[in-house]
Amino acid sequence: MQPSPEDLSTVTVLLFAHYRDLAEDSSIELQVPTGATVRKAVALLRGLPGLDSLPSEPTVAVNREYVSLDHSLAPNDEIALIPPVAGGLFAGGVE
Amino acid sequence: MQPSPEDLSTVTVLLFAHYRDLAEDSSIELQVPTGATVRKAVALLRGLPGLDSLPSEPTVAVNREYVSLDHSLAPNDEIALIPPVAGGLFAGGVE
Amino acid sequence: MSSHIVARITAQPIRPEEILKAGSSADGAVVHFVGRVRDHNGGRSVRRLHYEAYADMAERELLSILTEVADDWDVSHVEAVHRTGTVELGETSVAIVVAATHRAAAYEASMQVMEQIKQRLPIWKREEYADGTEVWVGAVAVEM
């Protein structure tokens, strides 16, 4: 069953570092089914041009707090895809 | 058998902190049998006035290096009795 | 016990000596950690670094880290500052200062702050190499 328009919410997706390079954009407005999980939103994102190489299970923050992929989204949520961080200091797996 | 004078060596004993307070002196010239151990020198020291409360097995340095109580002394050695140190920072057993 | 906590994300150069005065005369131990841009990494010659932050989240997350650490250890002062933007060789990327009555708490708290910053702070590093190429550090984990 297709969701009707009133069942869709708009959320803002923020992209940083190499995720932003992939998207060639730092911010994307995304339509998701109301109450969809973060996992669902990520799947939708990966369907967009250039974003199929995003990881299927990235680290995600919603409204500036880390959440699990099962977190349910509300309208106007700010979703940030968090690329692997290296402490700002050291290379990824080197340290 | 009593040692003859030529069998005695003179060593210098340095006293610090509360050991010096006990001795009321920072340095003592001590006659010990030539080749005596540090342990023997400590026993002789403890026979001096006011020094009977020195520990029988103190930490000792000879010529500015830590040694065991079984270390043999040579003439003119500089023996330092090392009171418990506290790192210069923290109280004895408190930290 | 309460601690004095300061979390800061800045695009301005960090002067480590600014945080040397942290703590009070109740503190027997102060541990400073200074992370600097080093001239090599993974065998490559590094020219400078560029840090990008999710600014709104980074300062909030840094404050969370410091608050958690102050809860875990008996410390009187926990402060951390992290650079963003372009940082030249030898400049300070991150500085942490912890003051405590006892040194063990100061060391452990400082290490925990640095470990948590490394794991959680949403700040990314792009290395610029001597040959002019640039790479996002950690990007190897992207499926591509």
Added chain:
Amino acid sequence: MSSHIVARITAQPIRPEEILKAGSSADGAVVHFVGRVRDHNGGRSVRRLHYEAYADMAERELLSILTEVADDWDVSHVEAVHRTGTVELGETSVAIVVAATHRAAAYEASMQVMEQIKQRLPIWKREEYADGTEVWVGAVAVEM
């Protein structure tokens, strides 16, 4: 690998900022430890401290400690300075700085230096309390 090692015993005030510049641009991590005279110990109010050193041995022993630590860890710079004489509240008793490529080595080396100083350096501390009495710290171990 070789390390730069500096051991110093001094009757002059220690200015921690003097050692902030340690290390080179090859070093990603610098850990400073500053031990200060604190205003309380074992429940008593402390007015100031007096340090007495076996000076000839102390600097030699400090150098031995730093050399051993530099052998144990991959560090480029290990420096420590310890005060003697009268030290007022809040003044620095001991300062340690370690620079290294990686932070783990810097932290561990710094902790090891401090631990060894505490165990081995022939420097004694007399606490002067607010009530005017004075006690050699550690004197409880004397059989009296």
